Amino acid sequence: MTPAPDSAPAPAPFPDPQRAWAYLPASPLSGAADGPLCGLTFSVKDLYGVAGWPLRASTRAPVPDLGESVLVRRLLDLGASATGKTHLHEIALGITGMNGFGGTAHPFLPERVPGGSSSGAAVSVALGQVDFALGTDTGGSIRVPAAWCGVVGYKPTKDHPAWSTAGVLPLSWTCDHAGPLARDVSTIVRVQEALTGRQVEAQAWAGVKVGVWLPEGWVDGTVQEATHLFAARLAGLGATLEAVTFPDVLDAYSPIVLSEAARVHAEALRQADPGFLPFTLASLRQGQALTEAEVQAAFERRAAYRTRLDDLLTRFDVLLAPAVPTPPPLTGQEEAEVQEGRVPLRRAVLRLTAPFSLLGAPTAVLPSSAPFVGLQLVGRHGQDNRLLGLALGLEGQ
Template identity: 75%
Template structure:
């Protein structure tokens, strides 16, 4: 493993003087992991990368389980402040890209992705509410896994929430093999490598929503799947931010209600404005968002009656520059936050399992989305893809 050193990327929120050692002889013995600073770990601080006060979520069930299975926890990684963002900006200077210092690593699991990309740990614990595992995985060139919502072995108990409707816990690693090893240890069941021959893949590549680099990378990836025997056809999904944003902002405002009683609790301006926006939503506005979510869920379920997997871009462009707020896409200049989230939020809003997988293009990843309840099959397909070398 690579040394953490002086941490020029500002990826680490806390490095333990001595790692928390896992139980000897467990299936994850010999592996090290980092912990996103939303997970409660006894004796370790929890700041959620903000200067504002945050609630104590208690002890993380998932961290404790990983220690029992033999993995060793090295420390805590920084995130986009309270997980409400996709670049890595926070109250402690923000996290930089592991290999492009002027670029963002993605968020909110920014430090998690950096710690893996630099080889400082074998895997990292992240969270994903609207893309927070998948976006940094794509922009840092690593693998991420967002399990199905409520997966019993990827517990969010003892994790500071952003949105209990959309929050997921999951890992990042440099390869699928490591993700599968951790998942197998947690579930106690093997993940069989799956062939792509005969797999029905829905290609979701909305016209104008990416730049040329990403579009070509996704189409090239689709060609790899065809070469392995998959059949592909286009699918269509709408932008779902009209459901996602009210739900997440309203629930986040409830999580941080005590801090919001202060005039200036210490959040960055965008975070504070977003939380106050969420607190101001009426019950009718929030209910309308949940009604839309139900409609979108029915739409996605319908797609999965005809397809086994959805292939989609993980990000709209390669990593943007620090401080960049807009990107140029096929459709024109678009706010960065919207450009990213409309690609990733459908699958956390609706709780589907997703593997974030790198492409041949540097720091451009795709999403492989599976049916509800088919986490193991999806991981098996990703393992088959990785082992094929295609």
């Protein structure tokens, strides 16, 4: 456990008004010269351990050091070069990008948030500073910033062997996933192919069964229209579509994540004021206060939700759903205005994205017809290449 050092000016190969970068070394970590990812650059969310680079998790509180990330080392061995570390929502416990170093701003709308927790990851990709970014996703932390920054995000099946979380500071080992963001599906597919050694073929949509999950009242008019237009696009390519329902899973998700996050940061929480932002500290204290019975009940609800999702994914090849309830909110905005009224922003976002990290289903986020509004495609567990192939089949059409 090491104290987080003060933020220090870093050599900047490019301007950083968005405060996306947590650490920029004097020179990148170069990948192997003969690897299949040679020529690609990537940023690393500051939860991943990288030899010789600091680990702060965008907080001024002390955090555990879990050693070197298996995934970062693997990508370097495959030829990709690591440019530096990106900021995140403090310790990954949030969806806007706020942290102990000022927070990250949207890449193109400076008064708005980029989404989180992989905020700097999305910004580094959206601005073309790297070819792809490593993020993590516990409740939407790859998918939300991808959606609000207009890029592509991919959350693999939980515990996918190619996307190791070893050497990554956890938030919730039950829900954590490692995954990439990029400006196009093709780049994500290239990384997936290199990591797995298996080719991803572009898939046609003719005959694909799509369940459309658009919960009534949970989104605003812009997101609703974007979802309908995307569904119509799939129908035009020969897919069959049917509306589906799924419950709000936050009664399972929140106790599990908060209780596990409190255990991860237990040593820091022994201090009266460890250095977390007030919301983060209050959330961690809430997790500490949960009883074993309350957490066990949350896991029982999770099991029931998993059965329901499995049933849906038996009937459908993929699900289509909004990734965000509205376009990017203003910095400091605490509520979302959706069709059912004003809802706390965190709740409005997480109830759309948390089901698929809580339950481990592979999910891709693609841009829609509306600026900075992304949509989710959810695949069957373990069928990541099929999901990416379907996403690839849409690219350029």
